[in-house]
Amino acid sequence: MESWLDELVPDLDEDPADDRATLRLLFADTVRALRGDEMDFQLLLPDDDAPLAERAMALSQWCQGFLYGFGTGGAVPRDRLSGEVEEVLRDLTHISQASVETGADAEEEEQAYTEIIEYVRAGVQLIHDELIELRVASAPPDPGRLN
Numbered sequence: 001m002e003s004w005l006d007e008l009v010p011d012l013d014e015d016p017a018d019d020r021a022t023l024r025l026l027f028a029d030t031v032r033a034l035r036g037d038e039m040d041f042q043l044l045l046p047d048d049d050a051p052l053a054e055r056a057m058a059l060s061q062w063c064q065g066f067l068y069g070f071g072t073g074g075a076v077p078r079d080r081l082s083g084e085v086e087e088v089l090r091d092l093t094h095i096s097q098a099s100v101e102t103g104a105d106a107e108e109e110e111q112a113y114t115e116i117i118e119y120v121r122a123g124v125q126l127i128h129d130e131l132i133e134l135r136v137a138s139a140p141p142d143p144g145r146l147n
Helices: 002-008 017-035 052-073 083-096 106-138
Strands: none
Touching: 002 017, 017 106, 052 083, 052 106, 083 106
């Protein structure tokens, strides 16, 4: 987490302690939501009252940030990921490159946006769950642990 914080909030002349504390809370809340049984994980995006183009652009940027973090995090080698995770990563790449074209039925556009949000949310949950399983499976045995 500290290297992530160093990248997001570089130690400049100003005191970044408040920013770092806020990001630590966001991180802890996100981990809790991803690991919980309630499917509480939500993407941090503009509210529904923001224009659709703004929300869609934010979703695209959210996916860019997720992919950047996934790529630089070195979580696991890509060849150890399931086909489902690879598919989600490809889809997130496409979403991160999406542009917004309005003109169709506003209700259809809202429905499509909602479906994409749900897909991204579920896909990120799938990736998280699989990475946890891979980390547990590849962790060295704990000699003090009884089986």
